[in-house]
Amino acid sequence: MKVLMINGSRREKGCTYTALSIVADSLKEEGIDSEIVFVGKDATNGNIDACVANLKASVASADGFIFGSPVYYASPTGEIEIILDRLFSAAGAGMRHKPAAVVASARRAGTTSTLDALAKYPAINEMPIVSSSYWPMVHGNTPDDVLKDEEGVGIMKELGKNMAWILKCIDAGRMAGIAEPAKPQYSKTNFIR
Numbered sequence: 001m002k003v004l005m006i007n008g009s010r011r012e013k014g015c016t017y018t019a020l021s022i023v024a025d026s027l028k029e030e031g032i033d034s035e036i037v038f039v040g041k042d043a044t045n046g047n048i049d050a051c052v053a054n055l056k057a058s059v060a061s062a063d064g065f066i067f068g069s070p071v072y073y074a075s076p077t078g079e080i081e082i083i084l085d086r087l088f089s090a091a092g093a094g095m096r097h098k099p100a101a102v103v104a105s106a107r108r109a110g111t112t113s114t115l116d117a118l119a120k121y122p123a124i125n126e127m128p129i130v131s132s133s134y135w136p137m138v139h140g141n142t143p144d145d146v147l148k149d150e151e152g153v154g155i156m157k158e159l160g161k162n163m164a165w166i167l168k169c170i171d172a173g174r175m176a177g178i179a180e181p182a183k184p185q186y187s188k189t190n191f192i193r
């Protein structure tokens with residue numbers, strides 16, 4: 001089993017990457033593979049179509065997802081938002097019913113509003129949202145700061161364990177013959193009379 005993580009920072013190996021790496025190590029301890037994809041440059045330098053196409057190709061083989069972003073002005077980065085806007089349009093069907101988690105990194109404030117915005121994507125796509133022992137955030141301006149955030153490190157480790165547990169439960173359910181719910185049958189309305 002594999003978890004696809006998207007790092008929406010403009011810094012490839014910064015705080016968000018550090019947080020996601022802690023989750024990756026925790027997943028590995030539970031026998032789950034993962035990959036961290038850096039999208040921070042391709043989202044805005046003219047490569048977005050190729051970036052979304054590459055992610056779309058990775059979606060099929062992923063069993064779970066983690067969307068990570070630094071806090072910019074109390075929100076996720078524009079980079080992760082444009083990537084997720086495009087990816088959920090292009091590959092939402094391939095992510096449906098697969099679990100997801102969100103992660104935020106900040107110097108000080110804006111983490112919960114950032115996590116709320118990130119969680120909106122899986123929440124509209126029938127994806128179980130995996131939580132941790134606290135809202136999944138780390139604090140710092142540098143990777144070293146993040147590693148000193150003892151509670152943040154612990155939260156990331158728990159997130160990895162919880163994601164591994166949910167993935168194994170879903171797999172066990174599938175082996176036991178529990179089918180996914182069918183696609184929704186209701187009509188979409190664009191207005192209310």
Ligand SMILES: Cc1cc2nc3c(=O)[nH]c(=O)nc-3n(C[C@H](O)[C@H](O)[C@H](O)COP(=O)(O)O)c2cc1C
Nearest residue numbers: 009014015016070071072073074106107108109141
């Ligand atoms: C444009 C910009 C806006 C930021 N806004 C905030 C903010 O609103 N609140 C905060 O605590 N930190 C803010 N920061 C700091 C980053 O969120 C913080 O350093 C984060 O851990 C960086 O993660 P990264 O290394 O993965 O990019 C901002 C940084 C930048 C570059």
